Amino acid sequence: MIVAIDGPSGTGKSSTSKAVAAQLGLSYLDTGAQYRAITWWMLSNGVDVADQEAIAAAADKPSIVSGTDPRQPAISADGLDASGPIRTQEVTAAVSAVSAVPEVRARITELQRMIAAEAGGGIVVEGRDIGTTVLPGADLKVFLTASPEARAARRSGELKTTAGRPVTDLAATQQALTARDKADSSRKTSPLKKADDAVEVDTTELTLEQVIECVVTLVEKAAARKAEAEPVEEAAR
């Protein structure tokens, strides 16, 4: 069972995907964390993230490793735990530019497909282009949306400055969120976009628990349809 959950920042992709995967015994992959980790590596290793050619030349250098346990998702770059640093404002401000470079997308997409193929019991993969580009044959595609105001309110305070202090300026958070959404959806290579066959869920007025319940139901229905569609071995004998 392959589940793709896409959508802009702050719609609840990570929270929902982790909870759904844990509840249904599936693996989980945070593809945003992968792009954040390679961005952090670039920043830490002196790559000019304003220079697309420099980013492209470094795209294959770091080893990016993701853990797929929804209860304890891990992410490292060259063996260093990246789970903290990738949530800073510095990485958040640079990740769209790095993730827009085709060589970076090709490398990370290949990694994502390999992880999904190796997840024998099924996996929930969340990001921006999973249903459209990375796993177009996913058994279920969900596209989460929410108003910019709701997303900024949810995100505000979660972001940290490089000094580790919470960023609580709502207006600045909403402006940064909107700018990132625009960058992610206007780039040439696999932009943020709802797949034609994705189920759209507007989470603006829903609690996180309601979104999780909604997606669990969608997964269970997709699994039932898949079971019905698969040829029964006995009948084939």
Ligand SMILES: Nc1ncnc2c1ncn2[C@@H]1O[C@H](COP(=O)(O)OP(=O)(O)OP(=O)(O)O)[C@@H](O)[C@H]1O
């Ligand atoms: N429906 C909801 N109602 C209220 N809060 C929510 C809802 N969904 C998520 N949240 C909260 O909003 C914050 C952002 O959620 P989350 O990180 O899952 O979003 P996201 O879409 O994965 O964002 P990003 O793409 O930037 O990682 C979290 O603190 C989460 O608990």
Ligand SMILES: Nc1ccn([C@H]2C[C@H](O)[C@@H](COP(=O)(O)O)O2)c(=O)n1
């Ligand atoms: N499949 C993906 C996932 C993420 N990105 C880029 C675009 C986002 O702004 C950034 C961080 O993602 P987040 O942690 O906010 O989910 O990574 C992408 O291009 N493709």
